[in-house]
Amino acid sequence: xxxxxxxxxxxxxxxxxxxxxxxxxxxxxxxxxxxxxxxxxxxxxxxxxxxxxxxxxxxxxxxxxxxxxxxxxx
Numbered sequence: 198x199x200x201x202x203x204x205x206x207x208x209x210x211x212x213x214x215x216x217x218x219x220x221x222x223x224x225x226x227x228x229x230x231x232x233x234x235x236x237x238x239x240x241x242x243x244x245x246x247x248x249x250x251x252x253x254x255x256x257x258x259x260x261x262x263x264x265x266x267x268x269x270x271x
Contacts, residue, residue, distance in 0.1 A: 202228060
C-alpha cells in the first residue's frame with residue numbers, strides 16, 4: 198500500500214519551507230495516523246471467545262430479568 202505526498206520545491210523557496218509544506222500535506226492527508234493505526238491494530242477475537250462473550254451476555258440478561266421479577270432491582 199503506497200501513501201504518497203508529492204511536493205515540488207518552488208522557485209524562491211528554501212529547504213525548510215519545502216519541508217514544512219510537505220509535513221503539513223502529510224498531516225492533512227492523515228498518512229501518519231493511518232500508519233499508526235495499522236501498527237497497533239487489534240486482532241479480531243476468535244470464534245470461541247466471541248461465543249463465550251455472547252453466552253455471558255445472555256446469562257447476565259437472564260439473571261437481571263430474574264432479579265427484576267423478584268423485585269430486588271427496578
